[in-house]
Amino acid sequence: MARYxxxxxxxxxxxxVKLFLKxxxxxxxxxxxxxxxxxxxxxxxxxxxxxxxxxxxxREKQKVKRFYGVLExxxxxxxxxxxxxxxxxxxxxxxxxxxxxxxVIYRMGFAYSRxxxxxxxxxxxxxxxxxxxxxxxxxxREGDVIEFVDRxxxxxxxxxxxxxxxxxxxxxxxxxxxxxxxxxxxIALPTREDVSLPVEEHLIVELYSK
Numbered sequence: 001m002a003r004y005x006x007x008x009x010x011x012x013x014x015x016x017v018k019l020f021l022k023x024x025x026x027x028x029x030x031x032x033x034x035x036x037x038x039x040x041x042x043x044x045x046x047x048x049x050x051x052x053x054x055x056x057x058x059r060e061k062q063k064v065k066r067f068y069g070v071l072e073x074x075x076x077x078x079x080x081x082x083x084x085x086x087x088x089x090x091x092x093x094x095x096x097x098x099x100x101x102x103x104v105i106y107r108m109g110f111a112y113s114r115x116x117x118x119x120x121x122x123x124x125x126x127x128x129x130x131x132x133x134x135x136x137x138x139x140x141r142e143g144d145v146i147e148f149v150d151r152x153x154x155x156x157x158x159x160x161x162x163x164x165x166x167x168x169x170x171x172x173x174x175x176x177x178x179x180x181x182x183x184x185x186x187i188a189l190p191t192r193e194d195v196s197l198p199v200e201e202h203l204i205v206e207l208y209s210k
Contacts, residue, residue, distance in 0.1 A: 057207035060200055067197050068097045069114050074137065079208050090201030091192040098190040101128070102136035104146065108177050108184040109169025110162070125152040140186050147183030158182075 051059070065075050082092035097103065102111075102118040105126065111117035118136040120126065126133060127149050128140070140146065152158045162182060171177045174188040 054207075057203040060203040061207055064094070064097070064197065064199055064201075064204065067114075067199075068100065068103060069118060070097070070137075076208070079204070090205045093204065094192060094195045094199070094201055095190055096139065098195055099139045099141075100136065101126070101133060101138040101140060101146070104140050104175070104184075104186070108146070108171055108175055109165050110148075110182075110184070112165070125149060125158070142186055142189050144186045145183060146185075147181065153182050 061075070065071070070078070078096050079089070079093055082089045082096055085092045098107075102114055102121055105111050105117040105120065106114045111120055121136045121138075122134055124132055124134045125148055126146060128138065128144055128146050130145075132149060147153075148158065162179065166179050169177070171184070172190070172194050174186065174190050174194060175184055176187050177184040
């Protein structure tokens with residue numbers, strides 16, 4: 001499957017907002033966005049011309065795709081799902097992305113970043129409701145229990161990681177975390193207010209509705 005393998009800090013600089021792609025580095029003074037306020041590339045210091053309405057729509061879409069780590073085909077599929085759901089399409093789109101297993105694991109505090117969470121899922125470190133799941137795009141439901149598999153609970157490196165993450169994690173209200181049991185439960189589905197990324201989702205709807 002295609003994926004972006006370049007330096008992820010360039011993505012934050014391109015969007016002009018922290019996408020939290022590098023874990024603890026994003027919260028430190030070493031964050032490139034804190035040190036350099038210009039866009040990446042040799043022309044980054046040149047003042048950007050006034051952006052067109054289409055350009056604004058495109059930038060909002062790229063921002064959300066990069067925040068959750070999905071590519072165009074998968075992102076469009078989420079949009080089509082959101083259109084078929086009741087309610088606002090933009091809100092539904094963000095809620096679907098927030099329900100991805102890799103995002104939920106990151107939000108629980110069991111990984112340093114969404115990319116790290118995706119790697120842990122791919123390596124079969126988690127199970128959902130007692131069944132092993134290695135699909136990062138798996139959509140969680142209310143009542144789902146996500147936990148480390150037994151071999152991971154006994155892994156010294158994993159246990160050391162959890163001890164480190166416990167002091168930094170701030171799980172949202174729709175997730176209940178049991179640090180001792182190394183598991184979490186979805187006590188409610190997320191809402192639009194639970195999405196921390198500053199995004200104007202209506203511009204994405206306008207872009208795909210053309």
